[in-house]
Amino acid sequence: MQPNSGITNYLSRATLRPARVVIVLLCLALQACTHSDSLFPRPQLEFDQHIAEVKVHLLAHKMSQRSEAEAELNLPFDRKAASNVPYQGKFLLIHGLNDSPFIWRDMANALADRGFDVRAILLPGHGSTPEAMLSISYKRWLSAAREQVSLYRDSDTPFYLGGFSLGGVIATLLAAEKKSNPIDGLLLFSPAYRSNINHLLRWAGVYSKFKPWMFGGMIREDNPVKYNSIPINSGAQYYKTTRALKRRWPRKPLNIPTLVVASSNDSVLDVNYMLESFDKGFTAEKKLIIYSNDQNTSTQEHVEYRSSAYPDLRILNQAHQSVLVAPTNSLFGVNGHVRVCNGSEWPVFSRCLFYTGEHWLGAQHTPSPDEVPVARTTYNPDFAGVLDAFDAIFIR
Numbered sequence: 001m002q003p004n005s006g007i008t009n010y011l012s013r014a015t016l017r018p019a020r021v022v023i024v025l026l027c028l029a030l031q032a033c034t035h036s037d038s039l040f041p042r043p044q045l046e047f048d049q050h051i052a053e054v055k056v057h058l059l060a061h062k063m064s065q066r067s068e069a070e071a072e073l074n075l076p077f078d079r080k081a082a083s084n085v086p087y088q089g090k091f092l093l094i095h096g097l098n099d100s101p102f103i104w105r106d107m108a109n110a111l112a113d114r115g116f117d118v119r120a121i122l123l124p125g126h127g128s129t130p131e132a133m134l135s136i137s138y139k140r141w142l143s144a145a146r147e148q149v150s151l152y153r154d155s156d157t158p159f160y161l162g163g164f165s166l167g168g169v170i171a172t173l174l175a176a177e178k179k180s181n182p183i184d185g186l187l188l189f190s191p192a193y194r195s196n197i198n199h200l201l202r203w204a205g206v207y208s209k210f211k212p213w214m215f216g217g218m219i220r221e222d223n224p225v226k227y228n229s230i231p232i233n234s235g236a237q238y239y240k241t242t243r244a245l246k247r248r249w250p251r252k253p254l255n256i257p258t259l260v261v262a263s264s265n266d267s268v269l270d271v272n273y274m275l276e277s278f279d280k281g282f283t284a285e286k287k288l289i290i291y292s293n294d295q296n297t298s299t300q301e302h303v304e305y306r307s308s309a310y311p312d313l314r315i316l317n318q319a320h321q322s323v324l325v326a327p328t329n330s331l332f333g334v335n336g337h338v339r340v341c342n343g344s345e346w347p348v349f350s351r352c353l354f355y356t357g358e359h360w361l362g363a364q365h366t367p368s369p370d371e372v373p374v375a376r377t378t379y380n381p382d383f384a385g386v387l388d389a390f391d392a393i394f395i396r
Contacts, residue, residue, distance in 0.1 A: 040124040040132075043147040047119065051076055054122055061128035063221055070224035073331075074100035074127030078119040079112035088115035088395065089158030089184065094145055095120070096165030096192075096321075097238050098227035100127045103164055106326035107187075110387055114395060116160075121148045123167075130221070130229040134212055138237040142244070145170050146177075155181065160394070162187040164324060165268065169193060169241050172281075175256065176249040185257040185394060186282075189324040193277050194242060194270040197235075204236035220353070223338055225331065250281030257285045257393050261386055263308060263318035264292035267364035275303070287389055291318040291382070304389075310381050316362035316369070319377040324386070332378035340376035342366065 041053035055075055062071040081087055091111050093104040101120035108118045124144055125136035153159040161183050163171030168191025175183040195201055214230040221228050260278055264271055271290070278288045279300065291308035308317040313334070322332075331338045341352035342364050352359065352373040359375040360368055368374050380386065 043121075043144060043151055045151050047076075047078055047152075054127075058128050061132065063129050065221055066224060071127075073102050073225050074122065076101050076120055076122045077105075077108070078117070079108050081115045081117045082113050085113070085115040089160060090117045090119070090152060090154070091160045091162055091187070092149060092152055093118065093120040093162040094164070094167030094170050095123065095126070096167050096190075097234055098126065098130070098133065098230060099164070099166075100225045102225035102331070103321065103324065104162065106329055106383065107162070107324055110326075110390075114391070119148070119152055121145070126227075130227040130231060133227070133231045133234045136233065136237060138240045138244070141166075141170060141237070141241065142173070145174060149174060153181065158184045160185040160187065162189075163191060164189045165192045165320065166238055166241060169238075169245050172249060172254070173241070173245040175254055176245070176252065183256060186254070186259070187390065187394075188258065188260045190262050190266055190269060190320050191260060191274060192238070192242070192269045193245065194273040195235075195238070195268060196270055198239070198242075198270070201235045201239035204232050204239060208232035208236055223340065250277055253281050253283045255284045256282070258282045259286070259390055259393050260288045261323045261389075262288070262290055263320065263323055263363060264290055264294065265308065265317040265363040265366065266320045268320045275300070278303075285393055287393060289386065289389060291323065291380075293317055306382060306385070313381060314358060314360050315377055315381065316360055316366050316374065317377065318380060319363040322377040323380050324383075325379040326383040327379050327381055329379055334379065336378065338378070340378055342374050342376055 039057060041050060041057055044050050055072065058071045058074055059068060062068075091108075093101070093108060095101050095103050101122055104120040108120055111118045121144070124140045125132045149159075149161075159181075161171040161174060163169070163186070168188040171186055171188065172191065172193075175186055208231070212231055212233070214232045214235060258278075260274075262269065262271065262274060275288070275290075278286070286302050288303045290303065290305050292305050293308045294305075309315060325332050327334045329336055332340075339353075339359070341349050342362070343349035343352060352375050355373045357372065359373055360366075361377040362374045363377065366374050
């Protein structure tokens with residue numbers, strides 16, 4: 001296989017270590033690294049250099065159906081704090097399983113507008129091809145995240161972590177680990193402290209040796225910033241991450257400002273366990289926003305229930321990912337062009353995929369009220385309301 005012209009042209013322009021250029025070209029020529037993530041660039045002090053190396057890696061290992069422009073949507077990025085507002089500190093943002101930093105684009109821009117320097121990282125195994133997750137280890141995720149924290153933080157600057165889903169687990173774990181130079185606060189969306197299928201994930205590491213894929217084959221890879229196919233090893237390593245967190249927390253609560261946002265219809269996380277973890281695990285200023293259509297009468301302090309349905313927008317409820325995406329998002333917003341279809345069985349998935357009318361939008365497993373297919377809700381109409389809650393906790 002010959003390196004494609006786009007990669008070759010980029011290599012000629014990029015300022016990269018010569019040894020890495022040679023390795024990438026050999027990898028492509030020999031087809032030796034197609035399903036390996038051993039060459040994923042390590043974090044380094046110069047973040048622009050790290051981004052350049054990650055770009056070469058993603059272009060060398062991208063799925064054939066992704067264009068170069070789509071592959072670049074998965075890159076890590078940073079935003080500088082707006083100069084017309086008081087400086088607030090730094091935020092390091094961590095994405096979810098099979099995900100990429102793109103999920104943080106809207107929130108990162110909003111944080112920068114509020115006076116924060118922001119950096120969104122890409123975890124090893126992500127952003128290229130699902131095959132890279134077949135051999136990934138949760139220890140690599142944790143090691144990379146720890147290194148990024150160490151390189152980005154300053155001793156005299158307030159330092160915060162943001163996490164989505166798996167990233168919420170990692171962010172909480174890093175905060176629990178920090179005895180010296182502690183993390184100053186957490187912003188968490190759909191933190192997957194425990195999964196609804198935990199009883200199955202416990203054995204995923206063994207099962208993955210016999211059946212590598214949970215979803216693959218029948219799933220089309222049409223999402224430019226997320227894997228649709230899911231290796232069973234992904235679930236196994238996610239489970240190990242939650243176990244690593246449980247060994248440290250919430251037995252020792254975190255006394256830092258925290259905002260958590262989630263949906264009661266989330267098909268991924270165990271919402272009741274998240275509620276319990278929030279109640280016992282955080283002792284400083286905190287708030288949990290839960291989107292729900294139930295008439296909830298809970299009087300639990302620091303928990304606010306907000307409506308999940310927006311009938312005028314054909315939104316039945318909020319989903320796992322939608323809670324941190326703005327309506328203006330170029331891929332997933334009101335006018336976004338990426339449709340995420342519900343259903344892990346081909347008849348359900350394909351009916352959504354090929355339906356040409358106006359879909360309902362909801363979380364995975366949300367039933368249709370009238371036989372019209374339900375696609376995934378991909379944005380949050382209450383995005384501005386989340387920012388109001390953020391301001392009340394974090395802006396000083």
